[in-house]
Amino acid sequence: MDWLYRFHDRVTVAGFAGGAASVALIAVCFWYEVIARYFFNAPTPWAYDVASFALCPTIFLSVPEMARRNAHVTVSYLADTLPAQVRMPLSSAVLLAAAVICLVGAWITGAETWRQYLRGVETITAIPISKWWISIFIPYGLLNSGLHFLRQFAGIAPTISIEHGVSS
Numbered sequence: 292m293d294w295l296y297r298f299h300d301r302v303t304v305a306g307f308a309g310g311a312a313s314v315a316l317i318a319v320c321f322w323y324e325v326i327a328r329y330f331f332n333a334p335t336p337w338a339y340d341v342a343s344f345a346l347c348p349t350i351f352l353s354v355p356e357m358a359r360r361n362a363h364v365t366v367s368y369l370a371d372t373l374p375a376q377v378r379m380p381l382s383s384a385v386l387l388a389a390a391v392i393c394l395v396g397a398w399i400t401g402a403e404t405w406r407q408y409l410r411g412v413e414t415i416t417a418i419p420i421s422k423w424w425i426s427i428f429i430p431y432g433l434l435n436s437g438l439h440f441l442r443q444f445a446g447i448a449p450t451i452s453i454e455h456g457v458s459s
Contacts, residue, residue, distance in 0.1 A: 296442065303355045303435060310352035313345040320345075340416045347425045351432025358389075358439040386444040393437030401430035 324338035357363050370378055404426040406412075413419040 299435075299438060299442075300359060303359050303439070306352040306431070306435065307356035310349050310356075313349040313352065316345045317342045317349065336417045340414075340418045343416070344414075344420070344425050348428045351428040354432045355435035355439060358393075358436040358443075361443065383444060386440050390437045390440035390444060393433045393440060397430045397434035397437060400426065400433060404430055 320338040320342040324335055327338075328334040370381055373381065404423050407426055408421070408423040412422045414422055414425070
């Protein structure tokens with residue numbers, strides 16, 4: 292099973308790189324739009340659409356890496372004041388709840404994405420595209436995050452160094 296965990300971690304790290312590439316795409320689109328509009332008086336009909344389409348992958352390709360690293364923002368004031376024998380079960384319950392919520396969310400958003408695909412739903416933008424091309428990142432991010440929370444709950448969360456690809 293260790294190979295499966297390593298594969299899961301590598302997919303997550305690759306997804307995070309995709310999320311970073313989406314941020315770069317947004318920056319390039321707006322940079323191009325500003326230059327085209329204000330220097331050449333030639334606004335683009337597509338730059339805003341592409342940038343808005345890239346927001347979903349930016350978020351949902353990045354969220355699983357935050358779950359893998361246990362790097363989500365937490366307000367731990369109350370938990371930090373609890374005794375250790377209470378804090379550990381509470382942490383486990385939070386991980387399990389996060390996993391269940393993410394997995395249920397993945398199921399719901401996956402069903403909606405499938406519905407969009409079947410019905411041919413398109414975006415209402417200057418350049419319409421199939422909505423499922425954007426929505427597919429939501430169930431991916433929730434499912435992947437839920438699996439990381441489950442692994443942390445079960446105590447099987449090896450991590451991969453992004454720099455070296457080494458399991459620890």
